[in-house]
C-alpha cells in the first residue's frame with residue numbers, strides 16, 4: 001500500500017465515524033447491545049455442557065438437568081430474538097443510509113459545474129450514485145456490529161479459556177496471532193483492489209451507457225462487434241479484479257482453517273495428556289474446546305466482515321471524492337439576488353479558455369439591450385456555443401466580465417439568474433415521458449390554460465392533434481419517437497411556457513422539411529417576443545431579423561451589424577452568406 005492510499009484510509013476512518021456512524025449512534029449502539037446479549041447467550045451452551053459432564057451426570061442430579069436444559073433453551077430463544085432484532089434495526093438503517101446518501105450524492109452532482117460534466121462520462125456518475133454508495137452500507141449494517149461483538153466474545157472466551165487452562169490457552173494464542181498478522185496484510189492488499197473495482201465499474205457503466213444511447217450510430221456503422229469487444233474487455237477487467245481479491249480473501253479463510261486446525265490437534269494432545277495426569281476434567285476439556293470454537297468463529301468471520309468493511313471504505317472514498325468536488329454556487333461572492341430582470345447584458349472584454357494557453361474566446365465585447373436579438377454567426381468551432389455558454393453562466397470568463405442589468409454576473413446568485421433563463425438546444429433536449437410532461441418540465445404547476453397557450457404558440461397542436469393520445473403521447477428516450485422538427489417545437493413550447501427574460505437558442509442544423517421549418521419560424525418569433533435572445537443561427541431568416549449580428553472567427557468578433565449593413569459592406573458575413581457556407 002503506498003503512502004497516499006494509507007492517508008486516505010485514515011482520513012476516511014475518522015470521517016466515516018463522524019459522518020456515517022455518529023449520526024446513527026442510536027442504531028449502532030442498540031445493535032451492539034443486542035449483539036453482546038446474543039453472544040453472551042451463546043456462551044451458555046459450553047458452560048452447561050461442562051456442568052452436565054462434571055456434575056450433573058456423575059451425581060445423577062435430575063433436578064439440575066432440568067434447569068440446565070431450560071437454560072440452554074432460554075439462551076437459544078434469546079439468541080434468535082436478538083439476531084432478528086439486530087437485522088431489523090441495523091440492516092434497515094443501512095438501507096436507509098444508502099437511500100439518503102444516494103440522494104445526497106445525486107443532488108451534489110447536479111450542482112457541479114457544466115465543465116465537470118464535459119469531462120466525465122454520464123454512466124460513470126450513475127455508477128457513483130448507485131454502486132459506490134451501495135458499499136457504504138456495510139459501515140452501519142450488521143457487519144460492524146458483528147465485528148465488535150466478535151471481538152468482545154473473543155475477549156470473554158479468552159478469559160474463560162485462561163481460567164480453564166493457561167497452558168493450553170498460550171498454545172492456542174500462537175496460531176491465532178499468526179492468523180491475525182496474515183489477515184491484516186491481506187486486507188491491506190484488498191483495499192486498493194476494491195477501489196480499483198469501483199473505477200472499473202464506473203468506466204464499464206460509462207461506456208455501456210454511451211453504447212446504448214448511441215445505438216443508432218453503432219448499428220448505422222455496423223460497429224456492434226467493436227462495442228461487444230470493448231464491453232467484454234471491461235467485464236474481463238472486472239473479473240480479474242474480483243479474482244485477485246478472491247485470492248486474498250480465500251487465503252485468509254484457508255489459513256484460518258489450517259492454523260486453527262493445528263491448534264485443535266494440539267489441544268487434543270495437550271488436553272488428553274492433562275486429563276490422563278488428572279490435571280483437567282472431561283467437562284473442562286469439553287468446555288475449553290467449545291469456548292475455543294466460540295473464540296475462533298468470529299475471528300474467521302472477520303475475513304468476511306473485513307472485506308465488507310474494506311468495500312465500505314473504498315465506496316466511501318469514491319463517494320467523498322465527488323462530495324469534495326466544489327459545486328458551482330460555492331462561490332461566496334454570489335450575493336446579489338436579482339429580482340426583476342430586465343435582460344440587459346454586456347460582454348466586456350471577455351476571454352476564455354477550456355484548457356490553459358488555448359484561448360477559445362478573445363476580447364469579446366458587445367451589448368444586448370432588453371428584448372433584442374443577437375445572432376452569433378461563424379464557421380463551426382469559431383466559439384459560438386462557448387459565447388452562449390458564458391451568457392448562460394455555465395462557464396465563467398477567464399478575463400473580462402459579463403454584466404446583467406449592470407451587475408457583474410459573478411456576483412449574482414445562480415438561482416436568481418437561471419430562473420429567468422431559457423435554453424433551447426439543438427439536440428438531446430427532451431426527456432422520456434409524454435409531450436405534456438416535457439412542456440411542463442420548467443413549470444410543473446402551470447395551469448392547463450397556460451399549457452394550451454404555449455403548445456398552440458409553438459404549433460405543437462399541428463402534429464399532436466393527429467396522435468391518438470395527443471399531448472399525452474409517450475415520446476421515448478430523448479424524443480426518439482418524434483421527428484427533429486417536432487422535437488424542436490416541443491422544446492420551443494416549453495421555453496414559451498417558462499417565459500424567461502433571457503433566451504438562448506442553438507438552432508438545429510438538421511434538414512427540416514419546409515413545412516415544419518415555417519412552423520418553427522413562426523413559433524420562434526412568438527417565443528422571442530420581449531426577450532433578450534442569443535441565437536446561434538443556422539437559418540438565414542432568423543439572422544435577417546436579428547437586431548445585431550456578431551460574426552465570430554477563431555474566438556473573435558470580426559464583424560458586427562445588421563444583415564443589410566453587413567451585406568453591403570461585402571466583408572466576411574457577405575462571403576459566408578453568398579457561399580452558403582454552413583454557418
Ligand code: ADP
Nearest residue numbers: 118354355360379380381382383384385386387
Ligand atoms: P461553435 O459553437 O462555434 O462551433 P464552440 O464554442 O463549440 O464552437 O467551440 C469553440 C472551440 O472550443 C473549438 O475549438 C472546440 O474544439 C473547443 N471546445 C468546445 N467545447 C470544449 C470543451 N468542453 N473542452 C475543450 N474544448 C472545447
Ligand code: MG
Nearest residue numbers: 384385386536
Ligand atoms: Mg456550437
